[in-house]
Amino acid sequence: MRRRTTVLLGLVTLAVLLPPPAALADPTAPADGAGSGTTTLPGMPERLPEGQDGCTTHxxxxxxxxxxxRRSLGLDQVWKLSRGRGTTVAVVGTGVSAVPAVLAGRVTAVGAADRDCVGRGTFQAGLVAGASLPGQGFSGVAPAARILAVxxxxxRGEPDPALLAAGVRKAAEAGADVITVTAPLDGSLPAVRAAMAAAVRHDSLVVVPAAADAAPRGGSGGDQGPPAPAPPPEALAVLDSGPQGTRNPLAPGYTRADLTAPGAALVGPGPVGDGKWTASGSSLAAALTAGAAxxxxxxHPSLRADQVRERLLAGAYPGAGLPALDPYGAVSGPARPAAAAPAAEKPVALPEQTDTGAARSTALLVTAASVGTILAVAFAAAVLPRGRARNWRPGRYEADRRAG
Incomplete structure (x- = not known):
């Protein structure tokens, strides 16, 4: 009896431990990195501080x-499919230095943009296309792409809406596949509308920050100023998020955003040497998204800019608020034809749910087979010992029935 009970308990335990349908690992869990207590990185400024006469030399x-x-965006996985080779991403900002080894040989500048006195543009370019070099964990999203500095x-990094709009137009006319900028674009300005029209004509996808990186200077503590203006409808507006997928409630406000991407405590190169810096903000989230584009x-070289925009949205992680950037989903997800309506009027499409009917049927069959096996073994465990005890002679009920 004890042996029979042990066998039954073992079978029941086996059935209970049958694996359920597999669940995807949480891609937003942060990996060990800079700032973990071993290395403290300097902060990259948006513009040179007042009183500093020279450029950034640190x-x-x-x-x-x-x-x-790197782990949050699943870069090692998506690099098996694409590393951005053959594409050019324009960084419209403070300029881009080609001195850092992670950018060496892949930076082309328009005019004097090859000099980055501040360092912010170089940092953004590193996030887009910094190379993966031996002995370091840092890499841009598209390490084989080229950078166009505008x-x-x-x-000194002073904001200039007219210069920013002109930079977008110049980048589009220079043939950039993707354009990212250092500050929000005001879609109501005629210069911005003209720049976006040039981007559409030249099939350039413009990725913009949905909010400013920091509050306006001169504000009081906790005063984040007015929200950033609504971006142009053709642009992909990106909002920053932290390692847990949330955003600081005191971060600068925004009017419209299409997507979120990592934008807190990021690591990138500076304008001098090969050391690393850290910075936060929506413009940096836009740079990562430009790398994914x-x-x-x-x-998918045959896709137009508006189709790439839709693919980034369709492949994103759906959430309670805005969808979150997923480079692998954007690259590998099913292609969808672009609608005839302007990009801003298209609804954000969530990824199609995986058909789990076959998996569910398989699970039911496995469960039924397991239960059947348990019942069969239980029956055998109950009947076989009694049969052996009678030397397989008929039982009392069978003998009485024959006698009658």
Whole structure:
């Protein structure tokens, strides 16, 4: 009896432990990286501070740790499909320095944009297309893409809406596949509308920050100023988020956003040397998204800019609020034809749910087979010992029935 009970318990345990349908791992769990207690990185400014006469000369600090975004964005997985080769991403901002090894040989500048006095544009370019080099965990999203540097601010990083709009137009006319900018674009300005028209004509996808990176200077503590203006409808507006997928409630406000992407405590190169810096803001989230767009355009070269925009939205992680950037989903997801309506009027499409009917049927068959096996073994465990005890002679009920 004890042996029979042990067998039954073992079978029941086996059935209970049959694996359920597999669940995807949480891609937003942060990996060990810079700032984990081993290396403290300097902060990259948006513009040179008042009183500083010279350009940024700090070389940053070396670190071999991988930033949290490498795991969060699943870069090692998507690089098996695309690394952005054959695409050009324009960074419209403070300029881009080609000195850092992660950008060496892949930066082309329009005018004087090859000089980055601040360092912010170089940092953004590194997020887009920084190379993956031995001995370091850092890499841009599209490490094989090329960078087109275009000036969109004053030399010290002073904001200039007219210069920013002109930079978008110049980048489009220069043939950039993707364009990202250092500050929000006001879609109501005639210069911005003209720049976006040029981008549409030249099939350039414009990726813009939905909010400012920091509150306006001169504001009181906790005063984030007015929200950023509504971006142009053709542009992909990106909002920053942290390692847990949330945004600081005190971060600058926004009017419209299409997507969220990592934008807190990011790691990137500076204008001098090969050390690393850290920075936060929506313009950096836009830079990461521009890198993802380069991956898509490289893997699907026949897609137009508006189709790439839709693919980034369709492949994103759906959430309670805005969808979250998923480079792998954008590259590998099913292609969808672009609608005839302007991009801003298209509803954000969530990824199609996976058909789980076959998996559900398989699970039911496995469960039924397991239950049947348990019942059969239980029956055998109850009957066989009694049969052996009678030397397989008929039982009392069978003998009485024959006698009658």
């Amino acid at each position: 070389r940053g600090r070396p670190t071999s740790a991988a930033p949290w975004t 000036r969109g601010t004053g030399e 380069a991956l898509v355009r490289s893997y």
